Amino acid sequence: MITLDQVTKTFLTGDTVLEDVNLDIKPGEFVVVTGPSGSGKTTLLRLIYKDLDPTKGTITINGQDITKLSKKAIPQLRRHIGYAFQDFKIIPDRTVWENISLTLDILRIGDKAINDRVKHLLDLVGLPTKAHLFPGQLSGGELQRVSIARAIAHEPDILLADEPTGNLDQEATYKIAELLKQINSFGTTVILATHDPGVIKKINARCITLENGKIKNGSSNNQPSVSPKKDDKQKHTDKSTENKKDSQEKSKLKQDK
């Protein structure tokens, strides 16, 4: 279903974030992409979503080489893919209901069908009472669930989830992990980018580890090649370093755009 063939991504700054990546993902598969911050997880997802173009190599989705897609055809591709963004990308002056219904509205689906679908999604993500609240009135975990609900609203073939548990507490993290598993059980191909070992363990799916832009392994179970076991203090230090790296990567991505 998704094939990356010798994919390399070098930004204008000269930084190579992905190098000769080969990857095959089957329909309905759950794939966890892991690795330290700055290893290229987000870039990999953005390449699949055609938010970025590879410097070299081809990306094929359902037999179509998306690197050759015209600008006009990009919206059509994205309508088959759901994306739960790391920073949620929830529109602040629209209610939860309006945010979730956006993807359906873009597809020009009728009001009645949208109402039914949004109601169902709110139940699925556990926010049935929050429909008319604004994003500012929700917690981080709730916002992430809204983001996931919006990503799957149009029943995409593929769901890309970028660090959906990034800044959440353990309970919220597990709820999200459960939700993703549930979505996968409906037949949606899920690609989850995370560096949270707890989530990887909970999901128990094929795990791909990226390191310095290269795939280090592609195991078929929940064993990442780098499974950091550190004490809490060390984790805290790592978190700060990761945040810094994240901002560096984001600034690189912005420059490239």
Add this chain to the structure above:
Amino acid sequence: MKVIKTTLRQIRRTPYQAISAIAVLTVTFFVGTIFALVAFGSQVILKHFETRPQVIAYLKDEVTPEILNPLKNQLESTNKTEEVRFVSKSEALAIYKESVGDDPLLLGTITDLSAVTADILPASLEISVTNPEYFPEIVEILKNSDLVDTNSRGEKDIDFPQDVVSELTAWTKGLRLGGLTLIIALLFSSILTITIIISMKIGHRRFEISTLKLLGANNSYVATPYILESILYSFTGALFGWLFSYIAFLYATPFLAPRLAGIITLPPSPLFMFEVLIGALLTALLLGLFSGSLAVGRFLSRR
């Protein structure tokens, strides 16, 4: 329609920008409508003067239509006349009576003088030329004719309002040119105003637009509310501008109507004003479409 709802919500969120856009467009359409009506009116006035007999040669008393025929043929053979018409004494009296109405003083019925009769009015030859430039040639032919009477100064009795028509033509041209320049300047400032306001809104909502595009929205989905907003501003401006200009014309009617009696009927008929409104709305549609598209154009090219 959801897109209209989205557009109205966008307008509601920035009411002052909406008010300023509508105010600028109201001024544009007010001035535009006034100038369009004045240009149309001046055209009617010019037409009125052009189609009236432009050269009138008063004839000697003994001239009959038969005697006049050679002169008539000579004038017609120049191919520079539209109409050459003989007006008899009795027709002249009828025209006189029609022009003075029931005024007994002018009809001579209450004065010591006897009532105005056909005998005291001269027969005449009324000539309309196809172009005011031909006046001198036609007048020259008439001057050389023995059938044309002479006035008290011993000159051939010929009237031709060449100066009036030329002056009017110059004024009409000037008015049209000045009006057109002003309308173009106002349209330019209106386009600029709408484009800036819509661009500001787009800039303010960049996050929303980029998110929509990431969610698979195509260009038309993103652009439509902004273009509709621009059209809505133009439409509202056109409606107000038209309304104010109509009110202005109604207000000016008591002053203009007696001066333009017989040339233009004032106030303008509701049907005519409705046609003007349709014209203004069509212009507004094009203006809004152009300005809105201009504003969103550069954002559409982005992924």
